[in-house]
Amino acid sequence: MTTHTISVRLENKPGALARVSQLFSRRGYNIQSLAVGPTERADISRLTLRVDCSEHSLEQIEKQMHKLVNVLRVTELKPDEAIERELALITVSVPTDRRADLVALSQVAGARVADIGRDAITFEFVGRPDQLEAFEELIRPYGVRELVRTGRVGLRRPSASGRSGTQSVQQV
Amino acid sequence: MSRRTKMLGSDAILRALEQEGVDVAFGIPGGAILPTYDAMARGTSVRHVLARHEQGAGHMAEGYARASGRVGVAIATSGPGATNLVTPIADAWMDSTPLVCITGQVRSSLIGTDAFQETDATGITMPIVKHSWLVQDVEELPQVLKAAFHVARTGRQGPVLVDVAKDVQEAELEFEYPEEVDLPGWKPPRKVHPKQVREAAQAILAAQRPIVYAGGGVLNADACAELLRLVESARLPAVVTLMGKGCLPDSHPLNYGPPGMHGSKYANWALNKSDLVIAVGTRFDDRVTGKVSAFAPGAQVIHFDIDAAEVGKIRHADIPVVGPLSIALAELTGELDRMREGRAPVHEPWLRQVEDWREQFPFRYTKVDGVLKPQTAVEALRDLAATRTEDVVWTTGVGQHQMWAMQYLVCDRPRSFITSGGLGTMGYGLPAAVGAKAARPDATVVCVDGDGCFQMTCQELATAALERLPVVAVVLNNGWLGMVRQWQEMFYDERFAQTHLTHAVPDYAQLAEAYGAAGFTVDSEEELESTLEAAFEAGRTAVVDVRCDPEEKCFPMVPAGAAAVDVMESPDEEVRV
Numbered sequence: 001m002t003t004h005t006i007s008v009r010l011e012n013k014p015g016a017l018a019r020v021s022q023l024f025s026r027r028g029y030n031i032q033s034l035a036v037g038p039t040e041r042a043d044i045s046r047l048t049l050r051v052d053c054s055e056h057s058l059e060q061i062e063k064q065m066h067k068l069v070n071v072l073r074v075t076e077l078k079p080d081e082a083i084e085r086e087l088a089l090i091t092v093s094v095p096t097d098r099r100a101d102l103v104a105l106s107q108v109a110g111a112r113v114a115d116i117g118r119d120a121i122t123f124e125f126v127g128r129p130d131q132l133e134a135f136e137e138l139i140r141p142y143g144v145r146e147l148v149r150t151g152r153v154g155l156r157r158p159s160a161s162g163r164s165g166t167q168s169v170q171q172v
Numbered sequence: 173m174s175r176r177t178k179m180l181g182s183d184a185i186l187r188a189l190e191q192e193g194v195d196v197a198f199g200i201p202g203g204a205i206l207p208t209y210d211a212m213a214r215g216t217s218v219r220h221v222l223a224r225h226e227q228g229a230g231h232m233a234e235g236y237a238r239a240s241g242r243v244g245v246a247i248a249t250s251g252p253g254a255t256n257l258v259t260p261i262a263d264a265w266m267d268s269t270p271l272v273c274i275t276g277q278v279r280s281s282l283i284g285t286d287a288f289q290e291t292d293a294t295g296i297t298m299p300i301v302k303h304s305w306l307v308q309d310v311e312e313l314p315q316v317l318k319a320a321f322h323v324a325r326t327g328r329q330g331p332v333l334v335d336v337a338k339d340v341q342e343a344e345l346e347f348e349y350p351e352e353v354d355l356p357g358w359k360p361p362r363k364v365h366p367k368q369v370r371e372a373a374q375a376i377l378a379a380q381r382p383i384v385y386a387g388g389g390v391l392n393a394d395a396c397a398e399l400l401r402l403v404e405s406a407r408l409p410a411v412v413t414l415m416g417k418g419c420l421p422d423s424h425p426l427n428y429g430p431p432g433m434h435g436s437k438y439a440n441w442a443l444n445k446s447d448l449v450i451a452v453g454t455r456f457d458d459r460v461t462g463k464v465s466a467f468a469p470g471a472q473v474i475h476f477d478i479d480a481a482e483v484g485k486i487r488h489a490d491i492p493v494v495g496p497l498s499i500a501l502a503e504l505t506g507e508l509d510r511m512r513e514g515r516a517p518v519h520e521p522w523l524r525q526v527e528d529w530r531e532q533f534p535f536r537y538t539k540v541d542g543v544l545k546p547q548t549a550v551e552a553l554r555d556l557a558a559t560r561t562e563d564v565v566w567t568t569g570v571g572q573h574q575m576w577a578m579q580y581l582v583c584d585r586p587r588s589f590i591t592s593g594g595l596g597t598m599g600y601g602l603p604a605a606v607g608a609k610a611a612r613p614d615a616t617v618v619c620v621d622g623d624g625c626f627q628m629t630c631q632e633l634a635t636a637a638l639e640r641l642p643v644v645a646v647v648l649n650n651g652w653l654g655m656v657r658q659w660q661e662m663f664y665d666e667r668f669a670q671t672h673l674t675h676a677v678p679d680y681a682q683l684a685e686a687y688g689a690a691g692f693t694v695d696s697e698e699e700l701e702s703t704l705e706a707a708f709e710a711g712r713t714a715v716v717d718v719r720c721d722p723e724e725k726c727f728p729m730v731p732a733g734a735a736a737v738d739v740m741e742s743p744d745e746e747v748r749v
Contacts (some may be wrong), residue, residue, distance in 0.1 A: 012356055014306070019298060026299045056484075063481035068321060069303040072357045 202249025230260020389453020
C-alpha cells in the first residue's frame with residue numbers, strides 16, 4: 001500500500017462530485033483527502049484525491065472513474081513530476097507572554113499570522129504538504145486548539161519531461 | 173426550416189421515445205408522472221404495458237431488452253414508484269442490460285422538502301446506474317433523453333435513470349430532438365488494438381490446451397456469429413456461462429456448456445486444466461471461478477471486453493484486448509487464418525481429452541419410481557421445445573430450477589435464454605417473460621420458475637392476461653426455497669430454518685384461473701408431456717404447477733470457497749473446501 005495522488009478533470013455538473021466519492025466508498029477505497037475547485041474553464045472542476053492503495057487498486061480506481069460520464073480525465077500525479085500544495089489554518093493557544101516567541105518562530109517557518117486573539121493566534125500556512133507537516137510538529141508543543149487543512153491540490157510540472165511521466169489512463 | 177415544435181415536457185418525453193424507436197414501454201402511473209401519462213392519452217406510437225408493480229415493469233423492460241437487443245424502457249412515479257424500480261435497476265446493472273428508467277419527481281419547488289412521495293431517486297440509484305439525470309429545466313429534456321439512450325446502449329450496456337420533476341413535464345418548450353449527444357466524458361472504445369489481437373492469435377496458435385470462456389457480453393455485443401466463426405475456424409473448445417447461454421449453439425459439438433458452481437465437471441475441468449483461457453465478454457464471476465487463487469492455475473489469460481475495468485479486475489490478463497467484441501473476434505479469426513496457413517491446430521489431443529471428459533461426466537440425476545424429479549420436467553420442456561416450429565424463448569427465476577434450466581435446456585439461438593445472473597433476483601422470471609413476449613410476439617415464451625420465485629412477482633399474471641402477452645409459466649414446485657434448503661442440508665446440518673413453503677399453498681392452478689390464465693397441475697411423469705403441451709397450446713397465459721421432489725439437490729456443485737476443479741458430482745462426495 002502506498003499513497004497516490006490522483007488528479008481528475010470533472011464536468012461541473014450537479015452530482016458529479018457525489019458520483020466520484022460514491023465510487024470510492026462503493027468499491028471500498030479509502031480517501032485520505034479530497035480537494036475540489038474550479039479550473040481555467042467554468043464548466044470543468046478539478047479534483048485532487050489522496051488514496052492509500054496498491055498499484056492494482058489504483059489501476060482499478062482509474063478505470064472505474066473513467067467510466068463515470070462526468071469524468072473527463074484521470075491522471076496520477078507522481079511526486080517528482082508534480083507541484084503539490086496545501087493550505088492549513090491552525091489556531092494555537094498562547095499566553096500573552098509567549099506570543100512574540102511563537103510569532104517569531106512561525107515567521108521563520110514561513111507561516112502568516114491570520115488572526116490574533118486574547119489567548120490564541122491563528123496561523124495560515126501554504127506550502128508543500130511535507131513543509132506543512134513540519135510546521136505542525138513545530139508548533140504542536142504550544143497547544144494546537146483547532147486545525148483545518150484543505151487537502152492537497154496539485155498540477156503536473158511544465159518542466160517535467162515528456163508526456164510519459166504522468167500516468168494517464170485513457171479509454172482505448 | 174426549423175423543426176422546432178412547441179409542446180409540453182410530457183409530450184417531449186414521448187416524442188423522444190418515438191425518435192429512439194421505442195415501441196413498447198412498461199410502467200405504472202402515479203402522481204408525479206401523471207402529466208406524462210396524460211400525454212400518452214393525447215397519443216403516441218409507443219405501446220404502454222401496464223404492470224401491477226414497478227418491479228414487474230422493470231423486469232419486463234429487462235426481458236424486452238434481452239429478447240430484442242434493444243433498450244428497455246420502464247416508467248414509474250416518484251417515491252415508492254422509483255424505489256420499486258431499484259431491484260430491476262440493480263439487476264440490469266449486474267447483467268449489463270440496457271435500460272432507460274423514467275421516473276416522475278415532485279415539483280422543483282418541493283425538491284428537498286420531504287414532500288409527499290418524494291425520494292432522492294438519483295441518489296438512491298447512484299451506485300447501480302451508468303448515469304442518471306434529475307431534470308429541473310424543461311429545455312434540458314431533449315438532450316438528456318438523447319444522452320440517456322446513448323449511454324444505456326453504448327460501451328458496456330446498462331441502466332440509466334432520468335428523474336423528471338412534475339413541473340418540467342407540465343412546462344412548455346420548443347422541441348427539437350438532437351441528432352448528436354453532447355457527452356465529452358463518455359467515449360467507449362470503438363476499435364481494438366491490432367497489436368493485442370496479433371498477440372492473442374500467437375498465444376492461441378502456441379497453446380496446447382486452449383479454451384474459450386464466453387459470457388453475456390457476446391450477446392450484448394451481437395458478436396455471436398463472430399464467436400462461432402472463431403470457434404469453428406480455430407477448432408477451439410468453448411465453455412459458455414449462464415449469462416452467455418445461447419451465444420454459441422448449445423448443440424454445437426465445440427460448445428461444452430456452463431462452467432462454475434453448478435456447471436458440468438467437464439466444463440470446469442476444461443476451463444481449469446487449460447493452458448490458455450480466451451475470455452470473451454465475461455467477468456470472472458465468483459460463481460464461475462470458485463476460489464480465485466485456484467482458478468485455471470496453469471493458464472495464460474486473453475481477456476476480450478468492451479469494459480477496460482473488467483480486464484484484470486479479478487484475474488490478471490496476460491493479453492488484454494479492450495474494444496467491441498464483434499470487431500475483435502473477426503480480426504482475431506482473420507489473423508489466425510493468416511498465421512496458420514492451413515496447418516492443423518496443435519491442440520487436437522486436448523480436444524479429444526475434453527470430449528472424453530464430456531462422455532465420462534455428463535449431467536445426470538437418479539430417477540426414482542413414482543417420484544417426479546424436477547430435472548425430468550426440464551428435460552420434457554426441452555423435448556417439447558424441439559418439436560415446435562416457432563422460436564422458444566426461456567426465462568427463469570433464481571435458484572435450483574434456474575440451474576437445472578441452464579443444465580438441461582438446449583438454446584441454439586442468441587437471446588433465447590433470459591435469466592438473472594449477477595444479482596440473482598428471485599421473481600425475475602415471470603415479468604421478464606412478459607417483456608420478452610412483448611418484444612417477440614411470435615415466439616413461445618416460457619418461464620421456468622420455482623415456487624419461491626413465482627410468489628414474488630405472480631401479480632404480473634394480470635399484466636400477461638390483460639395485455640394479451642400470453643406466456644407459459646412452469647413452476648417447479650418443490651414446496652421449498654430449494655437452493656437455500658440444499659445449502660441448509662449440506663452446510664448447516666439439515667437445520668431447515670424458514671425454507672418450507674409447502675406444495676399446497678397457494679394452489680397455483682387456481683391462482684392462474686383467478687388471473688384469467690389457464691391453470692394446470694401435474695405430479696407424475698406420465699402426465700408431464702401432455703400437460704406441458706396443453707399449456708403451450710392454451711392460447712392464453714398458462715401456469716403449470718409441477719409438483720416435484722422436494723429433496724432433489726442440484727449437482728454438480730462447487731461448494732462456495734472451493735476450487736472449481738474440485739467440483740462435486742453427487743452428494744456422496746466429500747466436500748473439499
